[in-house]
Amino acid sequence: MNPILLQAGPWSGILESAGSTLADVGLKILGAIILWIVGRWLIKFAIGLVSNSLKKSTIDPTLIVYLKSTLGVLLNIILVVAILGFFGVETTSFAAILAAGGIAIGAAWSGLLAHFAxxxxxxxxxxxxxxxxxxxxxxxxxxxxxxxxxxxxxxxxxxxxxxxxxxxxxxxxxxFSANPFRRVDLVAQLDNTVDPNEAIALLKGRLAEIPNVATDPAPDVEILEFTPMGPVLAVRPYCNNNDYWQVYFDTNKVIRNSFGQAGFPAPAQHFTVHQQAA
The missing domain is CATH 2.30.30.60 (SH3 type barrels.)
Structure with missing residues (x-):
């Protein structure tokens, strides 16, 4: 009997067994990849289907986005568990490990759970x-x-x-969007020589002409305070939140143009000098 054949026999069996095992593992890996791709596509399709259904209902868009995020996380966890089961991992044991890991992770990442809550x-x-x-x-x-x-x-x-x-x-x-309107807060400095009542009446008339300014409540124009240069007017029109900046800038233009056309002097500090004889 040939000793070389005796020695080659066991190695041949080992190689055949290894090749069979590698082929089996390779097929499982390929199957897992296909399962992952198909599963991800199905998850995306399911989330899109649920999203479209919810959008046709009276559910608030905020809740729809939150439900989509939650559903996506849960379905991806299920997909991972299914792939592990495909490889022969005991899913019940994995669930216990996942729960224990969740507790450990929760203790370590309490801040993340706080954001979730x-x-x-x-x-x-x-x-x-x-x-x-x-x-x-x-x-x-x-x-x-x-x-x-x-x-x-x-x-x-x-x-x-x-x-x-x-x-x-x-x-x-x-x-800022909770209420039907919000107030624009601006001020207008007057010179000491200007009649504040005249300026108030002028601004109230011009503010009503600005697009998107609310008529109820009507714009407020009142004396806010006094400075060395003269009275300071509080100019407060109301508008929808979407029109805030348009009304803000237009009100500034109205203040400048109205006072200029009325011939109001530019605000300046006035000093009185008293001379006493020596």
Whole structure:
């Protein structure tokens, strides 16, 4: 009997077994990749389907965005568990490990959970919704999305800003879109020689001509304070939040043009000098 054949026999079996195992693992990896691609497509399709259905209902857009984010996270977790089950991993054990890991991660990332909890309260209590113009967490702008952990705000200079939900919820929130109108606060300095009643009547008439200025309540023009140059008028028209800056700039133009056309002198400090004989 050939000793070389005796030695080659066991190695041949090992190689065949290794090749079979590698082929099996390769097929499983390929299957997992296909499962991942198909699963991600199905998740995207399902989220789009749910989103379109919710948009046709009376559900608030803010809640729709939050539900989409939550659904996406849950479906991706299910997909990962399914892929692990495809590889033969015991899903019940994995669930226990995931729960234990969740507790450990929760203790280590308590701040992240705080943002998640704050996001839930923001959706339930609804201090603002998507599309509102707010000041929250030190950021002023239009709300684009309320996510699981952060709220997306587009600032007035068109910068997309992400603010942690807990930062917003634990701070003062100003919602400029909640009321049907808001007040524009401006001042007009008069010279001491100008009759303030004449200036007030002039401005009230001209403010009513500015586009998008509310008639109810009517614009307020009153004496605010006195300075060495003369009275200072508080000029306060009201308008919708969307028209705020247009009314703001137009009111400044009206103040300047009205006073110029009326011939009011530019404000200047006046001094009286008394001379005493030696």
């Amino acid at each position: 704050a996001g839930v309260f923001l959706v339930i209590l609804r201090p603002f919704k998507v599309g509102d113009f707010i000041t929250a967490g030190g950021i002023t702008g239009t709300v684009e999305e309320i996510g699981l952990f952060v709220t997306t705000i587009n600032t007035m200079d068109n910068v997309k800003t992400f603010v942690g939900n807990n930062t917003i919820f634990s701070d003062t929130i100003q919602n």
